[in-house]
Amino acid sequence: xxxxxxxxxxxxxxxxxxxxxxxxxxxxxxxxxxxxxxxxxxxxxxxxxxxxxxxxxxxxxxxxxxxxxxxxxxxxxxxxxxxxxxxxxxxxxxxxxxxxxxxxxxxxxxxxxxxxxxxxxxxxxxxxxxxxxxxxxxxxxxxxxxxxxxxxxxxxxxxxxxxxxxxxxxxxxxxxxxxxxxxxxxxxxxxxxxxxxxxxxxxxxxxxxxxxxxxxxxxxxxxxxxxxxx
DNA sequence: GACGGCTTCGTGTTTACGTCA
DNA sequence: GGTGACGTAAACACGAAGCCG
Numbered sequence: 207x208x209x210x211x212x213x214x215x216x217x218x219x220x221x222x223x224x225x226x227x228x229x230x231x232x233x234x235x236x237x238x239x240x241x242x243x244x245x246x247x248x249x250x251x252x253x254x255x256x257x258x259x260x261x262x263x264x265x266x267x268x269x270x271x272x273x274x275x276x277x278x279x280x281x282x283x284x285x286x287x288x289x290x291x292x293x294x295x296x297x298x299x300x301x302x303x304x305x306x307x308x309x310x311x312x313x314x315x316x317x318x319x320x321x322x323x324x325x326x327x328x329x330x331x332x333x334x335x336x337x338x339x340x341x342x343x344x345x346x347x348x349x350x351x352x353x354x355x356x357x358x359x360x361x362x363x364x365x366x367x368x369x370x371x372x373x374x375x376x377x378x379x380x381x382x383x384x385x386x387x388x389x390x391x392x393x394x395x396x397x398x399x400x401x402x403x404x405x406x407x408x409x410x411x412x413x414x415x416x417x418x419x420x421x422x423x424x425x426x427x428x429x430x431x432x433x434x435x436x
Numbered sequence: 437g438a439c440g441g442c443t444t445c446g447t448g449t450t451t452a453c454g455t456c457a
Numbered sequence: 458g459g460t461g462a463c464g465t466a467a468a469c470a471c472g473a474a475g476c477c478g
Contacts, residue, residue, distance in 0.1 A: 285467065286453075304445085325444085326468060333447070334466085443476085450469070457462090 287327070291317050295324070299331050 287295070298305070298313055305313065305328055307321075314321045 287467085307443090323467080327466090329445070329447095330466065330468085332445085336446085439478105441477090443474100445472105445474080447472090448470085450467105452465105452467080454465080455463085457460105 285319075285323065291319070295327055295331070299328065303332060303335070304328065 294317060295313070298309070302309060305324070310321050310324050310328075313319075314324045317324070
């Protein structure tokens with residue numbers, strides 16, 4: 207079952223997921239958090255019972271198995287989140303791909319989970335989002351590569367034809383109309399006016415592409431222009 | 437400025453669980 | 458109904474980086 211990109215929060219820019227940690231403490235509760243706090247606690251579908259107010263979230267040493275996480279025989283039991291819990295977490299993720307401690311605690315309390323579980327869910331969620339984004343980027347670059355290969359083939363053919371013409375009649379060649387060389391960047395489909403603007407245009411295009419969610423739309427290729435005949 | 441402790445994150449791996457042939 | 462293969466996701470391990478005293 208494939209999840210749609212929007213379901214995975216792929217509309218979020220990658221950079222937006224990097225909330226500066228310095229803001230964690232300073233951030234105040236705002237609308238989504240208040241909404242979480244106002245919502246009723248959801249019954250957690252648990253494989254084993256864990257007290258809701260457990261707050262030990264040490265990532266190393268204090269494993270979940272110790273702090274109420276099942277597994278009397280040492281095996282870790284897996285909690286399966288309910289649909290409602292997943293929905294709330296998804297909503298929260300759309301609002302904030304990363305959580306500050308307050309948000310995490312509020313979410314954990316609301317869902318009847320441990321902070322550590324919320325934290326792990328967000329980590330896995332970010333990883334899944336990145337994986338999906340990578341797949342999308344890969345697909346995009348593959349298409350770019352195909353386009354460029356095709357273009358390269360066409361241009362090589364054109365060069366061969368021109369060389370053949372030059373051998374036949376240099377005089378005739380000088381009076382020909384310019385060849386139909388590339389005047390448009392295939393990646394960003396922007397027509398070049400002059401060489402000086404190419405780099406700037408390309409950089410701007412990259413920025414614009416990222417804003418539009420087209421990650422990986424990188425155009426470093428110089429744009430060929432029609433030869434100037436003086 | 438160097439250092440250690442703490443926390444969080446990204447990344448890769450392990451493993452429990454659900455589904456399906 | 459039992460079973461093995463496979464996919465998914467929760468949990469974990471580990472190193473990197475930032476912050477703070």
